[in-house]
Ligand SMILES: NC(=O)C1=CN([C@@H]2O[C@H](COP(=O)(O)OP(=O)(O)OC[C@H]3O[C@@H](n4cnc5c(N)ncnc54)[C@H](OP(=O)(O)O)[C@@H]3O)[C@@H](O)[C@H]2O)C=CC1
């Protein structure tokens with residue numbers, strides 16, 4: 001495993017990864033460094049919570065680190081790369097979790113032929129249920145991608161894909177939890193209108209979404225078959241699904257994934 005890793009960016013995704021890595025014991029907390037742009041309070045908070053090393057000095061964070069995680073927003077990446085460039089060398093691996101941003105762009109900005117791995121985790125990483133897509137840029141060794149896989153597996157599953165597939169990975173898995181939350185919001189609203197109190201509605205809906213997810217995982221059945229098993233002819237589900245179809249919900253979800261993927265491409269181009 002890497003002897004030292006550094007996080008550049010200390011936001012919610014950085015924290016989810018740090019929490020998972022520390023909890024797993026794959027690295028000791030003192031092997032993990034984190035830095036950010038200016039928020040000192042946030043650095044202190046992460047040190048207190050996870051006993052990791054935090055510093056506002058870029059060189060201290062990065063020197064000696066074998067893997068450098070980029071965890072800032074895509075709009076901040078050019079500035080951040082300029083700041084770390086003096087301390088980066090070819091023997092390090094850069095692991096970017098930025099939406100859209102290509103591995104080649106990062107290597108080009110750093111001005112050297114170095115290894116860049118691109119990852120797309122999601123917020124469920126916070127509780128160890130993340131789904132991460134990983135891809136490797138030019139120069140990445142098999143050992144480096146396997147080490148990255150081990151780190152991301154501390155927060156959930158890892159799927160290795162080709163780089164051109166990362167936009168779709170971002171659209172279905174990176175953004176994906178938000179679509180399910182959106183559906184839950186609508187169900188809660190409908191349950192309230194239907195006369196359920198909030199506590200009962202939450203209990204019923206959360207367990208329903210959890211149960212549906214586990215059915216998908218634990219049975220070999222396709223979602224269409226699982227749906228068919230619920231849908232009695234002339235029954236309630238049939239009427240509900242018919243209403244979803246009348247509102248073109250399937251088309252809307254496909255369009256949402258397509259547009260999120262387009263936005264990922266735009267973020268890369270900008
Ligand atoms: N949120 C999500 O669901 C997912 C997000 N991502 C990707 O993860 C990345 C981070 O997202 P998120 O954690 O939500 O973002 P946050 O806004 O929570 O955190 C961004 C962090 O970047 C730091 N930062 C900004 N500029 C610099 C710089 N020049 N040098 C060092 N640090 C800098 C900020 O520091 P300061 O506060 O001091 O300004 C802050 O700590 C994004 O690129 C996003 O595309 C990927 C998968 C899922």
Ligand SMILES: O=C(O)[C@@H]1CCC=N1
Pocket residue numbers: 099170174175
């Ligand atoms: O919305 C975004 O751009 C980021 C990437 C995936 C999830 N959140």
